[in-house]
Amino acid sequence: MVKIKKRKLGEAQIPTSSMADIAFLLLLFFLVSTNIDVDTGIGLVLPEFVPPEEQEFVPLSKDRMAALLINENGDVLLDGNIIAIPQIKDNLKVRITEKIDLPSNRKLVVSVKTDRRTVYNLYLQSLDQVKGAYFEVWEEYAGAKYGKSVRDLTPEELEDVRAKIPIIISIAEPEKV
């Protein structure tokens, strides 16, 4: 018999060349399916709950209050006058700015009232305008007094800005249905 030389077998290797493909497929899958979540929005602090019996109506002079009403037809009224949503911001900025140097119990209160059938988007756009007015007044004040943007203020300076221009947004008590 011919001598059969036993060839030394190389170690069995699982072909790993396709691991790169798998890695890229997984990457693509995650890129497409998950989203680095959009956690942005308009922040607000709701007023404390007061049961209807205990509710007191604090009368505010017309000068101190900016009453924003959005009814079910989509009309937006600021202090009884119809206004277009993009104009709310400029209108409020003037009113906020003129009260900067007043004592804290005479600052502007913005009251936002909606009807049950008002479209949510309109409410949000109006709230956006109100917040925008406050933020822009903050920027202007910070720029004028400290020469910096609101983001770059120290905590004490920020407190001063907040004290001079407090964001007081009052969500009206809902009407009984």
Add this chain to the structure above:
Amino acid sequence: MKFKKKRAAVKQDIPTASLPDIVFMLLLFFMVATQLREVDVLVQFSLPEAEFIEKIENKRLVSYVWVGRDERIQINDSIVRQEDIRDIMYRKRVELPNVIVSFRVDKNANMGVVTDIQQELRKADARRINYSSLLKR
């Protein structure tokens, strides 16, 4: 003479020993950057857009309330009724005193539902809220 085609004894392979490392790096990146706890959102909604939005710095404090176009309310994984909201929110407040409730409301929903939810939140004393919206470009 007969020439036998000389073949290498071992197959030439690109060294792929580092691929598992790459895969684990990517996995770690996605674990950190994205939120893997995805709640199945049962309600249909499309968020509104706004300009003056703020980013919620502390993501751990956020709790979501979804309100879809059909005015169904979802918290966590299930559709809830309005009566249940107060207890659920009160329990969340007990767990996380600084909880921020994020409203993911469809832009065409009616304010009646939102107002009712806000009333329930006020009763449960979960008053920090955020109306989720996309940045208007």
